[in-house]
Amino acid sequence: xxxxxxxxxxxxxxxxxxxxxxxxxxxxxxxxxxxxxxxxxxxxxxxxxxxxxxxxxxxxxxxxxxxxxxxxxxxxxxxxxxxxxxxxxxxxxxxxxxxxxxxxxxxxxxxxxxxxxxxxxxxxxxxxxxxxxxxxxxxxxxxxxxxxxxxxxxxxxxxxxxxxxxxxxxxxxxxxxxxxxxxxxxxxxxxxxxxxxxxxxxxxxxxxxxxxxxxxxxxxxxxxxxxxxxxxxxxxxxxxxxxxxxxxxxxxxxxxxxxxxxxxxxxxxxxxxxxxxxxxxxxxxxxxxxxxxxxxxxxxxxxxxxxxxxxxxxxxxxxxxxxxxxxxxxxxxxxxxxxxxxxxxxxxxxxxxxxxxxxxxxxxxxxxxxxxxxxxxxxxxxxxxxxxxxxxxxxxxxxxxxxxxxxxxxxxxxxxxxxxxxxxxxxxxxxxx
Ligand code: DLL
Numbered sequence: 001x002x003x004x005x006x007x008x009x010x011x012x013x014x015x016x017x018x019x020x021x022x023x024x025x026x027x028x029x030x031x032x033x034x035x036x037x038x039x040x041x042x043x044x045x046x047x048x049x050x051x052x053x054x055x056x057x058x059x060x061x062x063x064x065x066x067x068x069x070x071x072x073x074x075x076x077x078x079x080x081x082x083x084x085x086x087x088x089x090x091x092x093x094x095x096x097x098x099x100x101x102x103x104x105x106x107x108x109x110x111x112x113x114x115x116x117x118x119x120x121x122x123x124x125x126x127x128x129x130x131x132x133x134x135x136x137x138x139x140x141x142x143x144x145x146x147x148x149x150x151x152x153x154x155x156x157x158x159x160x161x162x163x164x165x166x167x168x169x170x171x172x173x174x175x176x177x178x179x180x181x182x183x184x185x186x187x188x189x190x191x192x193x194x195x196x197x198x199x200x201x202x203x204x205x206x207x208x209x210x211x212x213x214x215x216x217x218x219x220x221x222x223x224x225x226x227x228x229x230x231x232x233x234x235x236x237x238x239x240x241x242x243x244x245x246x247x248x249x250x251x252x253x254x255x256x257x258x259x260x261x262x263x264x265x266x267x268x269x270x271x272x273x274x275x276x277x278x279x280x281x282x283x284x285x286x287x288x289x290x291x292x293x294x295x296x297x298x299x300x301x302x303x304x305x306x307x308x309x310x311x312x313x314x315x316x317x318x319x320x321x322x323x324x325x326x327x328x329x330x331x332x333x334x335x336x337x338x339x340x341x342x343x344x345x346x347x348x349x350x351x352x353x354x355x356x357x358x359x360x361x362x363x364x365x366x367x368x369x370x371x372x373x374x375x376x377x378x379x380x381x382x383x384x385x386x387x388x389x390x391x392x393x394x395x396x397x398x399x400x401x402x403x404x405x406x407x408x409x410x411x412x413x414x415x416x417x418x419x420x421x422x423x424x425x426x427x428x429x430x431x432x433x
Contacts, residue, residue, distance in 0.1 A: 003119040003151075004112075007260045008315045012308070015316070016054055019263055022288035024051050027060065030294050033078040036071055037296065057263065057286065062272070062297045065090075068098045068238065077101050079292045089137040090237040097137065100237050101292035107146070109289055113243040113258055114147020120256060120315075121231040122206045122249030123177045125152035130175035130204075132166060132184060133211065134422050135159040139241025140211055144179045147243065153177070160184070160421035163191045174203040182214040182222060182230070183424035186355055189225035190419075204228045206249065210235070210242065212423045213323050213341045217348030219252075221355050232322060238298055239285050245320050251312050254319030261289045264318060265297070266306055269327045280305045282327050283320070301326045303339070329427060331361055333370045333405045340426045343372060346398050352380040352391050356417040362430040371408040372399070378414050 002008050010018070028048040030037035040061040041047070050056060068076060073096075077084065085104050089097035102110065123129065129148040133140030141159055148155040156173055158166055160180075166188065170178075178185065185207055192199055204226060210233035222230045234255055235242035245257035257264055266281040267274055275281040283300045287293075303326065307319045325339030332338070340359055347357055354375040362369050372395070380391065392409045399407050418425075 001119045001122075001124060002314060003116045007258075008116065008120075008256070008317055010260070010316060012316055015259060018260055019288060020051075020054050022260075023054065023057065023263060023286065024048065026286070026288060026290075026294050027051050027296070030078060030296060034076060034294075036067070036076060054263075057265070057297070058274070060286075060296050062284065062299050063295050064299050065098060065238070065301075069096065072096055073099050074101070076295075077292055078290075078294050079103055084292050086142075088139045088142075088237055088241065098238060103291040106240075106291050106293075109261065110143065110240055110243060111146040111150040113240070113261060114143055115150035116258065117233060117243045117246040118144075118147050118151050118153070118177075118208065120246050120248050120313075121177075121208045121233065122229065123148070123151060123153060123208070127151075127153040127177050128173060128175040128203075129153050129155045129177045129179060130158060130166070130170060130173070131155055132158050132160060132178070132180035132188075132421075133242075138422070139235070139237045140422075143235070143241040143243060144208075148177075148179075163187060163421070164195065167192050167195055167197055170202050170204065171197060176203050176205045178204050178207040178226070178228065180207075180209065181211050181420070181423055182209040182218055183212060183420050184422070185209055185222050185226060185230070186218075187419045187421070189222070190415075199226045199228075202227070206231060208233050208246070210246075213325055213339075213426075215341050215345045215348060216322070217345050218355060221348060234302075234320065234323060236300060236302075238293075238295060239287060239300075240290070244285070248311060248313040248315065253311070254307055254321055256311070256313075256315050257306075257318050257320050259317045261287070263288055264306060264320070266304070267299075269299075269301075275305075278305055278307065280321075280324060301328050303327055303330070331359070331368070331370060331427070333361075333368050333403075333407070336403050336405045338370070338403055338405065342402070343399065344426075346402055347372070347374055347395065350391070350395055350398070352376055353395070353411070354414060356415075356419075357426065358417055359427045360430065361427060368431070369408070370405070371410060373410050373412050373417065375414055375417055376411045380411075381414055 086102040135141030235244040245255035263286040269282040357374040360371040
């Protein structure tokens with residue numbers, strides 16, 4: 001269902017006019033309120049009044065994660081602390097987190113956008129929402145929580161962890177919507193099986209999965225195991241958290257990006273120039289309405305493309321293609337660009353292997369090497385060694401055909417790859433260790 005007909009189905013000329021008006025206001029604000037941006041804009045020779053059309057966006061400086069780090073902890077906040085009512089932080093695993101701030105109005109906007117998101121994914125008042133995204137500094141838990149309440153649904157704030165208990169709650173409280181990372185969804189399926197629970201007998205109807213890359217093949221796998229419609233949701237804490245874009249349940253073809261609040265661009269990460277429409281590149285977002293933490297042209301590092309054609313659901317806002325990977329997670333194996341999600345697609349198409357894998361990147365001399373560790377299913381594991389060898393060779397050949405690179409494939413025992421309750425760690429980069 002479309003929650004906000006006016007803003008989600010606006011004619012594109014009207015949307016562009018609204019975006020320009022909001023862009024002008026945000027540039028004006030950061031120029032006067034954030035010393036970092038005043039410096040950057042002065043260096044670029046741009047004054048707020050120079051922003052006359054949306055094309056003038058190109059004249060604005062980019063913001064990177066490093067810029068946020070350099071201003072740690074609160075240097076980029078655009079409001080005094082007295083107006084800040086919440087702080088979250090990105091879930092980076094190394095170094096200091098990057099904190100982001102919200103005013104009361106920012107929280108209102110976020111709740112509303114998350115309500116739009118949930119409606120787009122097929123949830124509605126009367127639904128019971130099992131929210132297994134982590135509560136805390138991570139934006140997933142609280143983001144979904146307030147969105148679900150705003151929608152008028154009942155939310156179960158389970159957070160991560162205690163997987164068996166979660167299965168029990170899914171049986172007893174009969175939630176209709178499941179919110180968690182796709183890797184945790186699969187883990188729930190696995191633990192459910194161990195406990196002798198069939199997901200066919202639960203009330204789950206829709207899953208809203210995101211916060212990490214996953215593939216179309218993984219969607220099939222999750223839908224088959226959990227008996228629900230799996231919808232992709234994307235967001236990042238620097239920009240707001242979840243609620244930047246989401247697939248509609250009707251089409252499941254690209255994620256509708258709430259362009260009245262976020263102005264997207266796709267650039268070539270090397271030249272920093274815009275790529276031709278429809279081509280893949282790095283997603284860059286300018287926040288149009290954030291009060292406490294506005295960002296100009298934030299480089300997300302996520303690789304995707306944008307589609308401005310109308311969708312069958314009636315929304316006119318741009319659709320972002322499923323994230324292919326992060327430009328900084330892209331593996332360059334002997335000169336060939338490989339995204340972990342592309343390897344995942346190859347693995348998912350192979351019968352006999354389970355959807356649990358890890359990619360081990362290392363270096364031998366000057367060359368990067370890639371070893372794919374993938375679990376085999378129980379039936380295959382108890383089979384003859386010869387069959388296992390043939391399976392490993394088959395995967396190796398498929399990857400070679402697909403990417404033209406040779407990798408080593410190691411089949412590992414069922415359940416030997418660590419499971420995650422939040423974001424899965426798919427790549428172990430030994431070059432950095
Ligand atoms: O992961 C916010 C979120 C919470 C999104 C719950 C969806 C659901 P961060 O921890 O800051 O925020 O991580 C953001 O995660 O730049 C992407 O690289 C990755 N990511 C998020 N959603 C997707 C997705 C949250 N659907 C980073 N597909 C982003 C692929 C995703 N990658």
